[in-house]
Amino acid sequence: MENIIRNLIIEHSNELFGSQIEAKQVQFQLTRKEFEGDLTLVVFPFVKLLKTSPDLAATKIGTFLQEHLSEIKSFLVVQGFLNISLTENYWFSELKKIAKSENFGYQKANSKGTIMVEYASPNTNKPLHLGHLRNVFLGYSVAEIQKANGYKVVKTQIINDRGIHICKSMLAWERFSPLNEKGERETPENTGLKGDKLVGKYYVIFDKEYNAEAKLIIESWENGNFDGFSEQVKAEFLKFEEAKIGKTENAIIDLSAKIKELAKNQTTLMRDANEMLMKWEARDPQIYLLWTTMNSWVYKGFDVTYKTMGVDFDKIYYESETYLIGKEVIEEGLAKNVFFKKDDGSVWIDLTSDGLDEKLLLRSNGTAVYMTQDVGTAIDRFKDYPDLEGVTYTVGNEQDYHFKVLFLILKKMGYSWAESCYHLSYGMVELRNDQGEIGKMKSREGTVVDADDLMDEVVSSAKKMTQERGHLEGMTEIEKENLYRQIGMGGLKYYLLKVDPRKSMAFNPEESIELNGNTGPFIQYTYARIQSLLGKANKIEAISEVSINADEKELIKLMVLFPSILQESGKENSPALLINYTYDLVKSFNQFYHNVPVNAEENAALRNLRLILCDNVAKIVKNAMKLIGIEVPNRM
RNA sequence: GGCCCCGUAGCUCAGCUGGAUAGAGCAACUGCCUUCUAAGCAGUAGGUCACACGUUCGAAUCGUGUCGGGGUCACCA
Structure with missing residues (x-):
């Protein structure tokens, strides 16, 4: 209009x-x-x-x-x-349009080009945590929103399955795992632990052990004992110690950290881990087998978590497969003088003319860094999908600089598609402690909220509360468990996605399981009420002209907006827009529901119109929530 | 320190391509279940939109500066 x-x-x-x-x-x-x-x-x-x-x-x-x-x-x-x-006629004609279409507001499937949405992309050493939940729910939802907007979407993730950190857990497992009575080391099978949790456990053990070893080394250095260490190390240590004299407290802390770093690199554990990495790169069969085995444990564990999350992927990339492409491309760029080599053999790009710094692309020993593999992965993707019109990287905003550099490098390498790469940069999830203070999640301080644990908690909390006030008569146990899951997970997804993805957000455990107000269960409850109402109603007839009141018109007005909201949330990559819209719609519906009778209305034409309104509000709510990854139950 | 992001009610957030009296939820207080699910609805109270200046008929929204918070500046990923 x-x-x-x-x-x-x-x-x-x-x-x-x-x-x-x-x-x-x-x-x-x-x-x-x-x-x-x-x-x-x-x-x-x-x-x-x-x-x-x-x-x-x-x-x-x-x-x-x-x-x-x-x-x-x-x-x-x-x-x-x-x-x-x-005129009322205008509003009726709009309502008719809405009612006619099963997926009102959606664009024709695959009517637009192909885009790729990357999300999750975890580190194989660490189980998924709260931050990943925001990432995964966000990425999944954005992918679904783009599909609804007509794009063909490839959901993907890049698995960080290579590098020194992987060797750390492998080494710790070989060295520190207790043997059972059969003489086996710990496995997911013989411990019952989820694979990602087991591997994560050994990563932590490595960290602990090598910190302890580093501490001993520093002590011996402080006592003047440098047996077994090179002159170079000794000189560096003394240099740092000397620099401490007369410095401020902060500078001393800084220098101590550097000493610690130096000592860590001298530990036998670190040396062995590095040795393992070299063997891995040389495809040593024994190391490779261990690597494959432990990775498979992790993937199995992650799959369980993704299933609980209700998300999926179409294509998975592994850094172990793309870092070599990256290395080749760096060589190419070197030949084209896009990059340059320093005296020690390391390869860099100079971005100072773009207002950025110099950035390392290959270490002096020739091995790949993070940037190398990301370059390789991007190129691999456009090779796999030649008609790709864009890649959306769902990655936290602490990596803003990294992606700025990555896209610039690709552009300088002459890849025209570099322009279509987009960093969907989302804010941190900050944690509330008991005093209401905001803190960051730190694995070392034990303040990490594990994704599996959190999902378990929200579901069991939903169970408790639903048993208290739900309408569960006649439901089977399976149906009930499914309902608890829908409510718990729906609440969590809603809570994490209702705020603008770009902004950092506070996570409050109590609020995340809240059922009243602007929450997932509130939306689901309204949907269930509509279904109950429709279940009791007569068959819906065609619209006939009746006079409508303000509540009814308000619902039509809001429904008319849905297509533009859906487009906007696609353009902005923001599920939050869709959620806020749905909340407004549901809120208006509840006013309508409270103010006017539906099935009890005596005027048949008016009753029929109200049923049509209910039916279509439910349809839009369901379709909108589906794009968020939230299921809506028929009863609750 | 350089660069990037943020600052709206006690708390969590909407609103930001400039437009009418700045909106929700939570928390507090009041009402409403012998009509369709009260996980609901209605109401009271709560604001110098961090601050200052500027642009404009008009600024929470745009610009500049100040203050406050976060991120980032690795041969980590």
Whole structure:
């Protein structure tokens, strides 16, 4: 409707204003609830052209529009705002359009090009935690939203399965795992532990053991004992110690950290881990077998978690397979002089002319760094999917700089598709402690919220609360368990996705399981109420003309907005827009539900219209929540 | 320190391509279940939109500066 009016005004702008106007000068907003009207035209931009008062200008435009458009019932001018009321026929025709389409607001599937959405991409040494939940739910939802907007979407993740950190857990497992009575080391099978948890456990053990070893080394250095260490190490240590003299407390802490770093690199554990990495790169069969085995444990564990999360992937990339591509490309770039080599053999790119720094691409020993593999992975992806129109990387905002550099490198390498790469940069999840203070999650301080544990908790909390107040008569145990899961997971997803993804957010455990107010269960509850209502109703007939009240019109108005909200949330990569919209719709529905009878309405035509409203609100709620990854139950 | 992001009610967040009296939820207080699920609805109270200046008919929204918070500046990933 806005467009029809806008075009009409532009078409007749000479006649109305005596000059040609642009589309953006014609601004609309929904009429605020306290005024009568449906649509509001802001007339201030035209006041100057007409050289008259805002009210007179508005009246002139209003009169003109009413003469030309039959959909306009009336208009009112308030303080320079032209409030337009549309006819009931117009609203009925809109409702009919909504009712006709099963997936109202969705674009035709695969009508647009292919895009790739990367999310999750965990480190194989650490079980998934709260931060991953935001990442995974966000990435999944964005992928689903893009699908609904007509794109063909490839959901992907890159698995960080290579490098020194992997060797750390492998080494710790070989060295520190106790043997059982059969002489076997710990496995997921003989311990019952989830594979990712078991491997994560050994990563922590490595960290502990090698910190302990480093501490002993520092002690012996401090006592002047450098037996077994090179002159170079000794010199470095003494240099740091000397630098401490007369420095501020902070500088001393800094220097101590450097000493610790030096000592860590001298530990036998670190040396052995490095040796293992070399063997891995040389495809040593024994190491490779161990690597494959332990990785398979991790993947099995992650799969369980992803299943609980309700997410999936179409294609998985492994750094162990793409880092070599990256290395080749770096060589290529070196030949093309995009990169340069320093005396020690390390390869860099100079981005100072772009306002950035120099960035390392290959270590002096020729091994790949993070950036190397990301370059390789990107290229691999566009090779696998030649018609790819874009890649969205769902990665936390602490890596903003990394992606800026990555895309710039790809561009400088001459890949035209570099422009279509997009970093969906989301904010941190901060944790609330008992005092209400906000803190960061740190694995070393034990403040990490494990993803599996958290999901278990929200589901069991949903179970408890649903048993207290739910309507569960006649449901089987399986149905009940499924309901608890839907409510618990729905609440968690809603809680993590309702805020703008770009902003950092506070995680409050109590709020995340809340059932009242702006929560997932509130949406689900409303949906269940509608289903209950529809279940008791007669068959729905075609719409016949009746007079509608403000509550009913409000619902149609909100439903009409859904397609543009869906597009916007796709454009912005923001599930939050969809959630906030659904909340508004549901809130309005509950007012409607409270204010007017549906099945008890005696006028058959009106009852039928209200049923149509209920049915379509439910349809939109269900379709919107599906894109968030939230299921809506028929009963709760 | 350089660069990036953020600052709206006690708390968590909407609103930001400039538009009417800045909105929700939670927490507090009040009402409403002999009509369709009270996980609901209605109401009271709560604001110098961090601060200052500027642009404009009009600024929470745009610009500049200040203050406060976070991130990042690794031969880690």
